[in-house]
Amino acid sequence: MMNEKKIDELKSILASPKKIVLVPHRNPDGDAMGAALGLYSVLVQLQHEVHVISPNEIPHFLNWMPEIGKVSIFENNEKEALQILNQADYIFALDFNILARTGEKMEKALENTAAFKIMIDHHQMPGDFAKLIFSDTAFGSTCELLYTILMQAGFLKYINKDAATCLYTGIVTDSGSFRFPKTNSSTHNAVADLIEKGIDNPQIHNALFDNNSYNRLQLLGKALQNMVLLSESKTSYIYLSEKDLQQFDYQKGDTEGFVNYGLTITGIDFTAFFIERKEDAGIKISFRSQGNFDVNLFARRFFNGGGHINAAGGNSDLSLEETINRFKEIVKNYKSEFYV
Numbered sequence: 001m002m003n004e005k006k007i008d009e010l011k012s013i014l015a016s017p018k019k020i021v022l023v024p025h026r027n028p029d030g031d032a033m034g035a036a037l038g039l040y041s042v043l044v045q046l047q048h049e050v051h052v053i054s055p056n057e058i059p060h061f062l063n064w065m066p067e068i069g070k071v072s073i074f075e076n077n078e079k080e081a082l083q084i085l086n087q088a089d090y091i092f093a094l095d096f097n098i099l100a101r102t103g104e105k106m107e108k109a110l111e112n113t114a115a116f117k118i119m120i121d122h123h124q125m126p127g128d129f130a131k132l133i134f135s136d137t138a139f140g141s142t143c144e145l146l147y148t149i150l151m152q153a154g155f156l157k158y159i160n161k162d163a164a165t166c167l168y169t170g171i172v173t174d175s176g177s178f179r180f181p182k183t184n185s186s187t188h189n190a191v192a193d194l195i196e197k198g199i200d201n202p203q204i205h206n207a208l209f210d211n212n213s214y215n216r217l218q219l220l221g222k223a224l225q226n227m228v229l230l231s232e233s234k235t236s237y238i239y240l241s242e243k244d245l246q247q248f249d250y251q252k253g254d255t256e257g258f259v260n261y262g263l264t265i266t267g268i269d270f271t272a273f274f275i276e277r278k279e280d281a282g283i284k285i286s287f288r289s290q291g292n293f294d295v296n297l298f299a300r301r302f303f304n305g306g307g308h309i310n311a312a313g314g315n316s317d318l319s320l321e322e323t324i325n326r327f328k329e330i331v332k333n334y335k336s337e338f339y340v
């Protein structure tokens with residue numbers, strides 16, 4: 001049971017019409033957009049004035065989501081976004097737990113608003129910017145946590161087909177199609193209920209996972225060619241340079257899921273994926289692990305990042321080659337310290 005006081009506080013907030021802004025993290029994934037758009041459809045029915053503001057562009061593999069056309073992009077129209085943020089009574093932070101996850105400018109804007117902030121998130125080590133915090137790492141997705149909150153608040157009846165489609169999207173993407181360790185009977189019960197709401201689950205899978213461009217598959221091929229095994233450390237990594245991305249006409253979202261391939265090799269419990277993005281100034285890194293190797297701690301200590309025990313992100317200001325060399329050094333010398 002979620003803390004009942006918190007559920008009551010949320011219910012009393014939502015009892016009368018409010019100006020509400022829903023914010024996913026920067027580079028939003030299926031879980032962040034699922035939570036934002038799912039909650040959007042619920043709150044609209046509760047007569048609230050609701051806006052969704054994404055810090056930056058939404059990856060194209062999510063462009064089919066219900067109500068996606070209503071989302072404002074902070075980076076594309078700062079002035080309008082600031083106006084909406086400054087008029088908001090309440091701001092929900094969805095699928096992130098520190099404001100820095102929205103990018104430098106939006107972080108400032110959020111810090112400067114007088115709005116009451118509510119966090120719904122499942123990452124480790126939540127910050128303290130929100131006055132009402134639903135943070136639970138036991139959940140495999142923010143969408144499953146949000147579903148549970150809505151259930152306990154007595155709001156399941158407001159999960160219509162659109163909201164259910166969005167929540168399902170978050171659960172299926174963050175659980176690796178129901179196979180990651182946090183997937184449990186509650187997850188499947190939630191999903192069963194969402195299917196009861198009339199969603200077209202095979203079509204959602206199709207839209208999410210069978211929607212490749214030729215270039216994306218070529219880029220995946222390149223990434224796999226670039227895979228390196230550090231067998232003695234049970235570690236693998238892949239990388240893509242800016243040149244590789246250009247060669248295959250990289251579009252936002254194209255590299256989604258690539259990192260997981262490194263973990264599918266027998267005997268590997270840790271993998272990393274390095275992407276050279278000049279636009280983002282530096283090297284973006286994703287980490288994945290199996291079992292009790294804690295990539296959250298690893299990313300926090302060495303690569304200004306964090307996340308979950310088995311999935312985390314980070315970045316580096318060094319060149320691609322220097323970053324990878326540093327990574328190999330660190331793995332060799334410190335990997336054994338991160339088994340929890």
Ligand SMILES: [Mn+2]
Pocket residue numbers: 031032095122140141142174
């Ligand atoms: Mn998530």
